[in-house]
Amino acid sequence: MGHRVPRYSSILWGVCMPSSCSSYDLEEELSQKLSGLDISVRVYNTMCTVKNVNRPYSFGKTLSITFFLAIILLLSMGTILDDGKEGATNFEKLLNAFSLKRNLRKVFDLSEAGSRVKGVDAFRGLNAFALLIAHKSMAMAHSPFVNKTHFSAVFGMPWAVIGRSAIVYTDSFLYLSGFLNAHNLFQELERKGTIDMKGRLLSRWFRLFPLFLSLMLFCTYILPDVNNGPQWNLVVEEHSRVCEKNMWKSFLFIHNYFGFEEMCLTHTHQIGMDMQLYVATLPLMLVLWRFKRLGWVLLVGIAAASTALRYLAIHWYDISMFVYYGISVQKLLDAARYSYILPTHRATIYLIGVVMAYVMRSKKFNFNLTDTQVRLLWAATFGVAAFTIVSPYRMGLEGYQYEHFPAAVFAALSPILWGLFMCLSHWAICNDYTGVGTAFVESRAFKFFNKIAYAVYLTQFPIFFYNVGVQRHAEFYTPLLLMHVPEMLAILMVSILATVTIEMPFNQVYRIYFGKSQTKLKDK
Incomplete structure (x- = not known):
C-alpha cells in the first residue's frame, strides 16, 4: 500500500533520469546493474514523476478551482466591506460571516x-x-x-x-x-x-x-x-x-x-x-x-x-x-x-x-x-x-x-x-x-x-x-524530529487559516x- 501505512523499506532510492525514458528503461538498467547481487527489480510507472508536466483540466479540477475562487471572492468582499456593524439583510450578514477581520478576532477571543x-x-x-x-x-x-x-x-x-x-x-x-x-x-x-x-x-x-x-x-x-x-x-x-x-x-x-486501501484521506x-x-x-x-x-x-x-x-x-x-x-x-x-x-x-x-x-x-x-x-x-x-x-x-x-x-x-x-x-x-x-x-x-x-x-x-x-513527498536527501534520525518546529508551526498557521476562512x-x-x-x- 504505502501511501498511508509505510512499507518500511530499509533502503529508499530516488533516481533522476531524462523524461524521455520510461519506467521500463529504469527497471531494465537497474536489473542489469544488480543482477550479480541476486536482486530482482520492479519499477512502477505510477511512482514516476515528470517535472513541470502540464496536467489536463478535468471537470473535478475545474470545479475545485471555481470553489476556492468563490471562497476567496467572498472573503475579499466580506473583509473589505466590513464596517464593524451587524448586517441588516441576510446578504450583509453573509458577507460579515466571511470577514477575516471578524473571524480572526473571534478565534483569538x-x-x-x-x-x-x-x-x-x-x-x-x-x-x-x-x-x-x-x-x-x-x-x-x-x-x-x-x-x-x-x-x-x-x-x-x-x-x-x-x-x-x-x-x-x-x-x-x-x-x-x-x-x-x-x-x-x-x-x-x-x-x-x-x-x-x-x-x-x-x-x-x-x-x-x-x-x-x-x-x-x-x-x-x-x-x-x-x-x-x-x-x-x-x-x-x-x-x-x-x-x-x-x-x-x-x-x-x-x-x-x-x-484504508479505498478511502479518500484515510x-x-x-x-x-x-x-x-x-x-x-x-x-x-x-x-x-x-x-x-x-x-x-x-x-x-x-x-x-x-x-x-x-x-x-x-x-x-x-x-x-x-x-x-x-x-x-x-x-x-x-x-x-x-x-x-x-x-x-x-x-x-x-x-x-x-x-x-x-x-x-x-x-x-x-x-x-x-x-x-x-x-x-x-x-x-x-x-x-x-x-x-x-x-x-x-x-x-x-x-x-x-x-x-x-x-x-x-x-x-x-x-x-x-x-x-x-x-x-x-x-x-x-x-x-x-x-x-x-x-x-x-x-x-x-x-x-x-x-x-x-x-x-x-x-x-x-x-x-x-x-x-518533497524530501530529496537522507537525514539522521533523532527523537527531536518528532517535534519538528517549522512543521508544527505550519500546522498551526494552516489550521488557523482554515478555521477563519x-x-x-x-x-x-x-x-x-x-x-x-x-x-x-x-x-x-
Whole structure:
C-alpha cells in the first residue's frame, strides 16, 4: 500500500533520469546493474514523476478551482466591506460571516463561554497532542533515515508502548463526542420534550462537511500540482487517485466501511464513524428520555455487543488493536477494516460518554470529598489510565509472537478502562477537585486550541506527507524530529487559516439561514 501505512523499506532510492525514458528503461538498467547481487527489480510507472508536466483540466479540477475562487471572492468582499456593524439583510450578514477581520478576532477571543463544559478543552488538547506525535511517527517511517535501523530499535523500546497504544487517544475523542452530543440533546429535551431531528442533522452537516470537502478538493485536484519529489507519487498522487475514484463515499459519510486501501484521506475515517454514531444517538436519546428503563437496557446491550464484536474480530481475523512489534502492513489494514474504523466496534466508549452526560445532568453523584479522598481519587484515576496504556507493553518488545487472547482482551477492555479514566477525571474536574491543576486544566492555550482543533485534525497529515513527498536527501534520525518546529508551526498557521476562512464562515451561514439560536456549533 504505502501511501498511508509505510512499507518500511530499509533502503529508499530516488533516481533522476531524462523524461524521455520510461519506467521500463529504469527497471531494465537497474536489473542489469544488480543482477550479480541476486536482486530482482520492479519499477512502477505510477511512482514516476515528470517535472513541470502540464496536467489536463478535468471537470473535478475545474470545479475545485471555481470553489476556492468563490471562497476567496467572498472573503475579499466580506473583509473589505466590513464596517464593524451587524448586517441588516441576510446578504450583509453573509458577507460579515466571511470577514477575516471578524473571524480572526473571534478565534483569538478567549473569553469564557457560558455553556462551556469544564474539562472538555483540556481533554481535547492533550489527546490531540498525543495523536499528533503518533501520526508524526507514522509519517517519519516513510522518511529515508541514514540510521533507519536505530529508528526501528527506538520504537521497539518499552516506553514506546505509549505510542503503540494510540487507539486509546482516539477513544478519548469518541467519549467527548458522545458526551457533548448527549449533553446538548438533554438540554433540548428539557426545553422541548422532543428532538428536532432535521435541525440537528443539518447543523451537524454544516459543522463537519464544508472544511472536510475543502480538504478533499485541495488534496485531490490542487496539491498534486504544487510540488514534486521522490516519494511525491506515493504519498500525494496516490491519495489523489484514490480520492478521485472514491470521494463520493466521503460525501455520504460512509467511507469508513471500505477499508484504508479505498478511502479518500484515510485519517478522516473518524468523521464518518462519528457522524454515524451521532445519527444513531438521536433516537436512542429520545427513547432514554421517554422510556428510561428501555433506554438503559438498549445502552448497556449495545455497549456489551460492541465489546463482544471487538473480542471476536481479533480471533476471527488474527488482528490486533495494539501495534505489536513486527506487525505486518496487511495486518494493520485488516485491523482497520474489520474493527478500528467501524462504529459497531467503537460504540462502547461513545456510549460511556452518553452515560456520563446523563450522570452530569442528573447531579445524582455530586457529593463532597475530603482532601485525602481527592488525592486517592486522582491516584486511582491515573492508575487506571497508566494500566490501560502500559498493560500490553510486552507485545511491543522485539521477538514478540502474536497471541490471540491478550490481543483480544486489550481490544475488548481498553475502551472500558479508558472510559472509566475519562469519567473519573471528568467528574473531578467538573466538581472543582483539580486543586493545583486548575490553572492547567483551564489554560487559555486549551481554549484557543479548541477553536482550531477540527482544522488541526484534518490538515496535519497532508502537511506531514507533503514534507515526505518533497524530501530529496537522507537525514539522521533523532527523537527531536518528532517535534519538528517549522512543521508544527505550519500546522498551526494552516489550521488557523482554515478555521477563519472555511469553518467559521460556514458555521455562521447555518445560523443565518437555518439556525434559530446563537448556540455555538462547536459544542455540538
